[in-house]
Structure formats: C-alpha cells, structure tokens
Amino acid sequence: MKKVTGLKVNNHSSSQRLVDIKIENDYLDKVKEQFDQFDLLDIEYKPFLRFHITDIFNKIFNEKIQSLTKTILLNRDQGAFVIGPEEMDQSKYDTDFLVKLSTALTHLVGIPNFDAMYGKYYARFEVKNTDNSDSYLRKAAKKLDLHTDGTYVKEKTDWLLMMKMKEENSEGGESTLLHLDDWEDCEKFFTDPIGKENFVWGSPKSKNVDYKIEHPIFSTDQLGKPIISYIDQFPEPQSLKQGLYLNSLSESLEGSKKLISFKLPPGYAIFSNNYFMLHGRKAFKPHPKLYRELLRQRGIFYK
Template sequence: MNMVKSDLVKSFEHFNVVQHPQSNRLYHIELKDEAVAAFLEKHRDTSPQQLEYIPYRRYVIANDLRKVLGEDFSKMINEVLHDREFGGFTLGIGKVASSDEDYVKFATAITHLIGGVNFDAMSGKYYARFTVKDTDNSDSYLRQAYRLFTLHTDGTFVDEPCDWLLMMKFAEENASGGESRLLHLDDWEELDYYANHPVASTKIPYKSPASKNVSKTVYNNTFYEHNGKTCIQFIDQFAYPDTIEQAEYLKSLSESMESSSAVVELELPVGSLVVLNNTFWLHGRAAFEKHPDLHRELLRQRGYFKKV
C-alpha cells in the first residue's frame, strides 16, 4: 500500500521529496549540496554557544535556511509533520557539513521552522548531545548499548507540550545493530484494544531518574485525543503505576508494541536526521552487537509546534 501523496513527491529548485525506502509513512528529502553549502557558509561564524545564549538567533538561522531552500520547504515539512497519515521525514547533510557545529546549526534551523524547542534539563541546553559506547553506568536505557531501548514517546516526565522530536547522528564507529525502531500508532495491530482499555484514561505518575535533572512528578493518561485522533504518552522506564492492574496493563501494552509487525528499523547514516510527530510516532533502539570500541553520538531536540 502506497499512501504517499503525489503532490508532495516531486522536485523543487533546491530539494527533492521522495518516499522513504523503508516506510510508506515517511518522506525522505534530498537537499541540493549547493543549497546546504550556501546556508553553512552564511553562518560560518555563528557558534552553537551564540545559539544557546541568544535564543532569537535560532529563529534568525531558521529564516536564513528558509530563504536558501525556499518557502516551499518550510511549508512542506510542516505539512508532513501535521499530517496524521505520515508525520515524519528524514534528510541528510553529511556530504557537505564539515563539523559538529554545522550539524548543530542545521538541526536548529530545521526545528525552528517547525516551532519552539523545549529546554533539555539533562544537558542544560535547548538540545542534548549524548554518546553510546561499550560501557556505561547510566540510570536509563538511553546510553546502554546492549539493551533493547523500548518504544516510547518523549516528554512524558515534563510538564510541557512535546509535539515533535528530532534526532541527528553525529558520529558512528564499530557499530553493528542499534537501528532506530519506529512505530506509527495507526499501524499497531492492537491499538483499539489498548486505547479503549479501562486503564487507558487513568493518569499514571511519571518520574525521571537523577540524570534527567527533573524532580517534578507528572501525571499522564496513556492515551488521549487530539484533532479527533488517538495519541499516546508512554515510556516504560519512568512510569510509576499505583496498582497491579495498571502495571499489568503497561507491561502488556509495551510487549504488544515491541512485537508489532509494523515496527520499522530505520537506517540513519552519519550526518542524517529524522523528525517525527511525537504524539503518534513511538521510537526506540535495537540493541548493538558487542564491540569494545563502539561509539555513536547523537543530537536530540524536541519541542512544540509553532502557533498558527
């Protein structure tokens, strides 16, 4: 079944839009090298620190990216992310970018065409960079390479909207496995059963571990409705159910999603990013194969859609 809209799959002056080879729920955007180079050259002297310290500069570079790629680019990525049938895209700049700073600037420009970013308490910035390696003493599965990082949505333990998520791969060495695992809520075979379960509308306490630097407990329904469609908030590691019934429900729900035939194991090359609507896409990570010199570095930004 091919659901991709033909009016979006086409060529523009500075980019092309194609169906993602691994999912008919995702688009892939092929940027013209000269356009990416023009944007990076314009901001050669812009530093990530300036973007951290002067928030309005994030929107300035977003506007410059819009000028380079054209208004159609901004309209297209927002249309895709808001469209319940799709809600995600990938693109890459690895052939043109020459530094981690380029990646930070480009990712920031993308996210600020979408909306505003949430403060990431784990890093103390508006974005987080983190590594996955052979050994780690982390208090969550985020950095633990040889465990399945189960399907979840971001922002379950913060008291603010988390509409979208961007992940970008900065570096990777000696990595086999570790694919990004994605599940579109509407492709999950047992969605109706779990969304209509008595526990589905129960407010579950969520608490984060120490590394997240968030001490407040928040309470979320597992399922909720937005624009007449079912959405989800869930992560197994940080849920603190109050009853055996709630715990059994969450365990069964997680196991059902993990075993879904609709899970996509996404290949994301270095210098590439994926952006997802966080209200109906779940994401996780497959386990890596053991290697003493395993190294992967990722960037994460997440936030809210711009007010229309």
C-alpha cells in the first residue's frame, strides 16, 4: 500500500479486495478548520467552490490522496475503499462537515451527477423503522439486494460514495459488497446471450425520473472484462426468457458465498467502482426508534 501522510491505509478486515483508509484526527481537524470557513449553502450554489475545497483537502495530504483514491477505484483487483476518521467524534464532525468531506472525496476523482431524488449533486435521506415509500431504499426491515446504481438514468454512473451520517438503535443492517470477479456464476451469466440483450429500465415515482431507458445487463470494459449494470427492482422484462434470466441472476447473486459484509459506523463512507463492485445492505432488526441518516453521491470520472 502507498504511504500517505495523515492517512492509515490497510486492507479492510472484511476482505482483501477492500481498502480501509483512516484519516488521522490531527489531519481531519485541519480539514475541519479549513472547511468551517465555507457555508454549505455556498458550496451547493457555486459548483466551483466544491473544487476549491477539494484542492484544500488534497493539499493537506500533500496532494497524494487524489492518486491514492483514484488508483483504488480503477484497480480491477480492488475497486472500493472505506474511509473515515481514525476516531469518530459526532459532535465535532457534524453532518454539515460530513457533506463537505464527502464532496472533497468525490471531487478528487470526478464530477457527481445531479441526484433527481434530492434535487442536488448529492442526496441525503433518513431511514426509520417504518416507511411508506415505493422502493427498497428506505425499508430498513428488508435487505437491499446486491445491485449497481444509475441503472435507470441516462447519465453514466462510474462510481458511488455512500456515507453514513447518523445511526441510532441499529442492529443488523451490515453493508454488503460483491466483486464481479469473486462471484461464482459471473462467467455463466456474462456469456449467456440474454445478458447482452437490451432490457427496459424504469423507476418508481420517488426517483423523479420520468423516462425509461434500454441497456443490457452485461457489457465489457476496455480490457474485455465483464462489467454489470443491474438492480432487482427496475428492469421490466419483455419476455419470459428475460424474466427468468433476471430471476436466476438474482438468486445466484444473493446466494454467493463471496459476499463482503461489515458494519459501517457513522462518519464513514464506502467509495466504490460501480461497474464491477455490486453493493447492498442486510436487513435491520426492527426497532421502534431506529434512525439512520445517509448521504450518497454518484458520478463520472474526470476525463
């Protein structure tokens, strides 16, 4: 692993694929001191300020954090890292600061897409014990099956960052990841011609996307390796064979023994490549006072 001053970089305890980056508190305090000079509203209204705080952030780590993060995300053998403070202090590193921190992290590697669900370059949302929305996203008692993001939008989605801002009374709900190259049946589904057929993708009302798109589930990267764009809820099968293919794909993914699973604490984020690393979440044990606040950003790499 590369050495970067101010960071502790190791393999994550859950998998050799996953990198664990801890930000030393002295350094994070320097970041906080700098970021406190900027109002979050200004960062939301003036896109260039996002690049300015990213430059400040990168310089605190001797401009080495940019290549470290990009290298991990693009490395087919890795493709994801968990990042957060060495010691989390929720009163000091408050949610406004965490939005700024996530902004600096994403802008090291690329540009976030507009998130239609939230109406900003990021989305922040709560998950409680009960929910009456129209997708699995906020249903705590249900697991979120393995998937990639951006399956139903026109924009490309190269990467995504998922940050946990707050969590109270939670039991279960581990974050899950599956690397395509670890998945036992990847070759079988990748080589099946149905996987390269166009599927129709829609989305429920809460996503605020009023069109449908078509694309296959599998394609190949520049080196000819399989990449995937898949989620269980949004493809609309147009034939029996498409429906059955999706059903067995889902069963195979959910049955994989190679699942990476770990508890993501508040203040920490998962940053992953969206082409070969699938993500999901286990179910939470119901609790009347379960409360979680999450943030996501997804976007494209700089050219």
